[in-house]
Amino acid sequence: MFEEEEKKLEQRKKSIDKVEVPRDKLHFAVQSGFEKAKKERALKRSKIRKRSTWSIAIAAILLISFVTSISVSPVFASKVASIPGLEKIVSLIKQDRGLTAAVENDFYQPINLSQEKNGITVTLDGIIADKKGMVIFYSVHSKEVDLSTLEIKYLELSSGMTPRYRFGLGNNYGLNLTPREGTNFYSGVKTIEKVAFSKDPSWGMGIKNGDKIEHFNIPFTYKLMDVENKNIVVDKEVTIEGQRFKIKQLIVNPIRTTIKLEEDPNNSKKLLSRAFDELKLVDEMGRTWSTTPGNSYKVLPKGNLWEVPLMESFYFHDPKELTLTFGKVAAMEKSEAYVLIDTETKEFLEQPSKSIFSNLQVKDNRVSFIVQVDKEYDKNLVHFNKFIDANEKEFYIETGGLTPVVNNYVRGSMITVPEVGQKFEFELPDKSFTTYTNPIRLDLEFYPSWIEEDVQIEIK
Structure with a gap:
């Protein structure tokens, strides 16, 4: 009655011997299936007991299939199982x-707290946290709503004791x-x-x-892993196309x-967003x-330390x-790293020599122009966070649909034509609220x- 099931279990048992995974838990699962099957065969073969034995056999097979399907170390596989x-x-x-190493060294903290709203369930699965930051693992589940329609x-x-860290994805970037x-x-x-x-923050989505x-808002508690950084002092200089940088240290x-590095303030080029993507x-x-x-980011907006x-x-x-x-470092001449617009004459006064901007229009109190880019990579990156008038007054441009924390902002958008x-x-x-001065x-x-x-x- 159970010969086929035993063959499947025996084949799985042989396959696991070829993989370096924790044998104690896997062997226990397989052996439980064998022992249960033998006991069931010796007893009366009622339908209920047949189903029970078959369920155990399937559970053993699925457990082995899951662990052997992930190409990880035995220690990691053991953590997954436990x-x-x-x-x-x-x-x-x-x-x-x-x-992976953090999980193996018991830095992962399971949370497993959920909140359900209108058929959508958000779960805070777990975290890894030390004095420098936090890695948050979350999941979304629904039996009623097609997940692919959600955004x-x-x-x-957030926490009641400290500022809120919100990462908006916006109307255009959900x-x-x-x-x-x-x-x-x-x-x-x-x-x-x-x-x-504090030890009582909340995870929101x-x-x-x-x-x-x-x-969604899920309060949780956690334990801060108290470990010391490994600091590697470098203090070496490098020159790339005439631009000088100093590698100061590695914080691990x-x-x-x-990696902490410093740009020479006398460099002729401005480092741009995503400057060190290929490091x-x-x-x-x-x-x-x-x-x-x-x-990659500057420690201070107007500083030289990255x-x-x-x-x-x-x-x-x-x-x-x-x-x-x-690799490649994103940089351009400081003297060309801006666009200057006169909204009255409706013209570009200054822009980069190899410009990708055209078709400037000023109409109905709105400014627009075309940005010509060739790659999908560039389409999401060529944008402006603010503009500055002739009196150095700043106006932030909000393109994400959220309400900024500053008062002097205007709405903006980037769309594909x-x-x-x-x-x-x-x-x-x-003009009824504030004014600006051209250009x-x-x-x-x-x-x-x-x-x-x-x-x-050479670092070390």
Whole structure:
């Protein structure tokens, strides 16, 4: 009666012997299936007991299939088997050596708290937290709503004791939910650095369902992992196409490895947003740690010190050698890193020599022009956060649909115009509330311009 089931279990048992995974838990699961099947065969074969035995056999097979399907270390596979809910986020962790090592070293804290609204359930699955930041794992589930029709509008970490960290995705940049294949679950991860929260924060999300945004808020508690950074002092200079930089140090913690570097204030070029997207560290074994695209930033807006976080941390590794390479660095001449517009004469007064801007229009108290870009990569990046008038008065341009925390802002948008390019548009201030003085300047924070030179820095 159970010969077929036993054959399947025996085949799975043989296959597991070829994979380096924790044998104690897997062997126990398989052996339980065998023992239960034998007992059932010796007893009366009622339908209820047949179904019970078959369920156990399936459970054993599924457990083996799940663990053997993830190409990870035995320690990680053991953690997956022992931590409730961790299997939902394996796909988010297993490609990141730093997060995988953090889980193996018991830095992952399961939370498993949920909130349900109108058929949509948001779950805070777990976190990894140290003194420098927090990695938050969350999921969205629904039996009533097609997840692919939903859109995340914002993510938020807040606390009654400290400021709110909201990450708006806006009307034009909402994140569409793509469920895991064969499931009605969506899993996501958000890394938040340089946060100092009390032990009772809340995780929030805004999910757009049709014309309505559902707001979720999940209070939780956690334990702060008290570990010390590993600081590697470098203090070496490098020159790329005449632009000078100093690599100051590496800050290594369980969540993130960050490279601190300084640009020479006398450099002729301005470093742009995503300046160091191609920066890499390579160790003696050829293992590579790359930057997190778009996450390099100045420590102070008008300073010369930059912090460049890497995609993964090598906190739990011990590289004997490390070499730093730069690839392309986003930069352009400081004298050209802006657009100057006269809204009265309706003309560009100044713009880059290799300009991608055209068709300027000023109409109905709105300014618009075409941005010609060739790549999808550039379409989401060529934008302006603010404009400055002739008296250095700043007006922030809000393109995400959220209400800014500042009063002097105007609404703007970036839309695709077929066969033309991107159309950037923004309001001019309402004269009944405030005034501006011509001409107005829009500083370029990103532009398709790079410098590149084959340079390497030996770190250790």
